[in-house]
Amino acid sequence: MRQDxxxxxxxxxxxxxxxxxxxxxSQQIADMLGSNAVVVRxxxxxxxDGGYVEAERGHGGGWRITRGTEEITVLDVYRSLGxxxxxxxxxxNPRPSCLVEQSVNETIAESIDTATxxxxxxxxxxxxxxxxxxVRERMQKT
Amino acid sequence: MRQDxxxxxxxxxxxxxxxxxxxxxSQQIADMLGSNAVVVRxxxxxxxDGGYVEAERGHGGGWRITRGTEEITVLDVYRSLGxxxxxxxxxxNPRPSCLVEQSVNETIAESIDTATxxxxxxxxxxxxxxxxxxVRERMQKT
DNA sequence: ACATCATGTAATGCCTAAAGTTACACGACC
DNA sequence: GGTCGTGTAACTTTAGGCATTACATGATGT
Numbered sequence: 249m250r251q252d253x254x255x256x257x258x259x260x261x262x263x264x265x266x267x268x269x270x271x272x273x274s275q276q277i278a279d280m281l282g283s284n285a286v287v288v289r290x291x292x293x294x295x296x297d298g299g300y301v302e303a304e305r306g307h308g309g310g311w312r313i314t315r316g317t318e319e320i321t322v323l324d325v326y327r328s329l330g331x332x333x334x335x336x337x338x339x340x341n342p343r344p345s346c347l348v349e350q351s352v353n354e355t356i357a358e359s360i361d362t363a364t365x366x367x368x369x370x371x372x373x374x375x376x377x378x379x380x381x382x383v384r385e386r387m388q389k390t
Numbered sequence: 391m392r393q394d395x396x397x398x399x400x401x402x403x404x405x406x407x408x409x410x411x412x413x414x415x416s417q418q419i420a421d422m423l424g425s426n427a428v429v430v431r432x433x434x435x436x437x438x439d440g441g442y443v444e445a446e447r448g449h450g451g452g453w454r455i456t457r458g459t460e461e462i463t464v465l466d467v468y469r470s471l472g473x474x475x476x477x478x479x480x481x482x483n484p485r486p487s488c489l490v491e492q493s494v495n496e497t498i499a500e501s502i503d504t505a506t507x508x509x510x511x512x513x514x515x516x517x518x519x520x521x522x523x524x525v526r527e528r529m530q531k532t
Numbered sequence: 533a534c535a536t537c538a539t540g541t542a543a544t545g546c547c548t549a550a551a552g553t554t555a556c557a558c559g560a561c562c
Numbered sequence: 563g564g565t566c567g568t569g570t571a572a573c574t575t576t577a578g579g580c581a582t583t584a585c586a587t588g589a590t591g592t
Binding site: 250273274275285286289290293303304305306307308309310311 | 536537538539540541547548549
């Protein structure tokens, strides 16, 4: 399977929205991402429901970020996507009768749980403002 | 995408093979996994090439483990699958011109790299014998 | 009013990789 | 030589992200 790129796309979009007061249309965002306006609306829906962005219709409408970049963590964005699976691997049978398979499952589950906790912990400390700061550094190097 | 269950399946199979001297046929393994003999041969190919198992043809043939369970780590098994992607998420554009996207990519990549190192490190310390020991504990509880 | 612009959403098809299936070649043992 | 097993290639199925089309809804401008 291909990889899920929604998280990085949302972060990308949010940071651009934070750089301007004017609302951005789904089409503008789609052009930015090399994607499609409908896809944009789909992945933005969770952010809207979470109150991180607002969408206005009609002339001059579009998407606007409603919080400061220091108020939004990567975890917030991840959750607004519905907390999709982080890992590409797992076990097939969730409740096996075979004892061996049970142990294997537990071993795998432990590794996944530990890694998941670590990543989500990291996501919870990562704020959009930090990525913003890194962008500024990157601009100075140019 | 659905999840990749090959790693847990291989571990399951290897532990069963370690419990008997008689070779196991692909069909027997497939029945055990609720899968297909051809699929079994496919996922076992890497283990065979890595020298962890041997396959014999004809009457009385089948698969046999060629190493002790304390000599095989989960990392060995993972590698014999060709080290498939561990994570279900990533970024779409590997070399974006947009500075914001570059920073987002780096942020995501850092998280993935850190977590990957941690998991592979964990895999390298996990030996089949340890899972075996846990199976024995599980049997006593029954 | 009404045309235009924008979001909201359903429905459909595309793409990719694991998994399942079919078919057949090769080799070993009875 | 028949049977049992692995080794592979080729095709189908499946699931989810992604792209596209179509249409409804609402807000703005003339």
